[in-house]
Amino acid sequence: MIEEIQVAVVGAGPAGCTAAETAALRGAEVALIERKSEIGSPVQCGGFLPEAHELQSLIPRARLPQTLRDIPERCILHRTRLQRIYSPSGESKEFPVAGRVVDRRAFDRFLAYRAARAGARILPATRAAWTDGVLQLSGRFSALLRPQIVIGADGPLSIISRAMGNPGGERGICLEYEMADIEIDPDAAEMYFSADYAPGGYAWIIPLGEDLANVGVGVRASYLAGRKLPDLLDRFVCEHPVAGKMLRGGEVLAVMRGLVPASGSARNLQKDNLLLAGDAAGHVMATSGGGIPLAMVAGRIAGEVVAAHLSSEQALQEYQLCVREEFGMELDRSVQIRKMVDMAMKSDRLMNALLAALSPDQMKSVMRAQIPAALGIAREPKG
Numbered sequence: 001m002i003e004e005i006q007v008a009v010v011g012a013g014p015a016g017c018t019a020a021e022t023a024a025l026r027g028a029e030v031a032l033i034e035r036k037s038e039i040g041s042p043v044q045c046g047g048f049l050p051e052a053h054e055l056q057s058l059i060p061r062a063r064l065p066q067t068l069r070d071i072p073e074r075c076i077l078h079r080t081r082l083q084r085i086y087s088p089s090g091e092s093k094e095f096p097v098a099g100r101v102v103d104r105r106a107f108d109r110f111l112a113y114r115a116a117r118a119g120a121r122i123l124p125a126t127r128a129a130w131t132d133g134v135l136q137l138s139g140r141f142s143a144l145l146r147p148q149i150v151i152g153a154d155g156p157l158s159i160i161s162r163a164m165g166n167p168g169g170e171r172g173i174c175l176e177y178e179m180a181d182i183e184i185d186p187d188a189a190e191m192y193f194s195a196d197y198a199p200g201g202y203a204w205i206i207p208l209g210e211d212l213a214n215v216g217v218g219v220r221a222s223y224l225a226g227r228k229l230p231d232l233l234d235r236f237v238c239e240h241p242v243a244g245k246m247l248r249g250g251e252v253l254a255v256m257r258g259l260v261p262a263s264g265s266a267r268n269l270q271k272d273n274l275l276l277a278g279d280a281a282g283h284v285m286a287t288s289g290g291g292i293p294l295a296m297v298a299g300r301i302a303g304e305v306v307a308a309h310l311s312s313e314q315a316l317q318e319y320q321l322c323v324r325e326e327f328g329m330e331l332d333r334s335v336q337i338r339k340m341v342d343m344a345m346k347s348d349r350l351m352n353a354l355l356a357a358l359s360p361d362q363m364k365s366v367m368r369a370q371i372p373a374a375l376g377i378a379r380e381p382k383g
């Protein structure tokens, strides 16, 4: 028997949970389907999330969901004040960024709880497959669903995006350790650029406490040239001239892997009764790899449009336009900037020169994908 339902959301990450909560609050009948047995776990994220006022200046036209502005303290592991960028030569520049480091396991479960409280059915340990207008569910809940609308919030290898005919864009491949007993700067989230240690990407240290951090490397496969990700991360931890001094001798408590979309928005965010949000839609800032904020904003928009569509107030086709209005420009710019930086990433000499030429303020603008602001500052006379 095929069960009819108004809205099926595939994937209970930040995008899917936000979409499910938003649509359910507006009266839609929603099922939220997640293949993981425990929503939010295993974690595949560094957890870095700028404070709400920083996010609002990053994506000024976006309406941030309340769950992105006011995160319960129990979901926040740590706070940082600075972002510090290291060039391949080991020179650093820093600028103020108020950051929260969230516990993704607790945060995703909090978001799923909100969706449940709004009236969504939550189906964990359940995998969805999509054929001919029917969602086949297997695992804890085995069923056939015929939804009026599907929101694909199923991450970087989205089956819904594939069903819509979107080509799989370029992705960053990431490996991250949670490390303890290390001597880090707990105030600073750090990024390290180097063709040697992180070809075509960067390595990071995201503090989780005084002597605890997520330490990772994210690269693009086309830059690897036969090198292996675990070797790169181990070398970064043990041998990097700056980071090695802080990390060497630390203990690895957890190992996480994951993919990050790196080529910006999918061509189609909506086709027929299918919508995409979050990583499934390529909603990740290409300059930083940060995807939580855009995923939640897109999830909110998807939930609103779907609910309005069900009450005949809005066409589903408007979804893509609404997303573009709220953060399309910033997302596109982040891809443009990344493409420019790609040229410099081919050689440490060029990368050193680029990072040396930028002031900390300009660097902050570039990280925020604000090209005109960065160039505007560059034109100002010195002194």
Ligand SMILES: Cc1cc2nc3c(=O)[nH]c(=O)nc-3n(C[C@H](O)[C@H](O)[C@H](O)COP(=O)(O)OP(=O)(O)OC[C@H]3O[C@@H](n4cnc5c(N)ncnc54)[C@H](O)[C@@H]3O)c2cc1C
Binding pocket: 010, 011, 012, 013, 014, 015, 016, 033, 034, 035, 036, 040, 044, 045, 046, 047, 048, 049, 126, 127, 128, 129, 153, 154, 155, 156, 159, 174, 175, 176, 206, 216, 256, 257, 258, 259, 260, 277, 278, 279, 280, 284, 289, 290, 291, 292, 293, 295
């Ligand atoms: C190593 C690493 C570090 C990162 N660090 C940061 C960071 O510090 N800050 C930041 O902002 N972003 C970071 N990101 C990116 C961030 O994790 C993502 O952008 C964010 O999780 C996107 O949310 P989402 O809801 O779109 O997708 P996801 O969080 O990936 O959720 C998708 C969900 O869909 C489920 N799913 C997939 N297929 C199916 C299926 N067929 N049936 C049922 N369920 C399915 C998955 O199990 C998953 O739970 C990082 C990514 C990686 C890999």
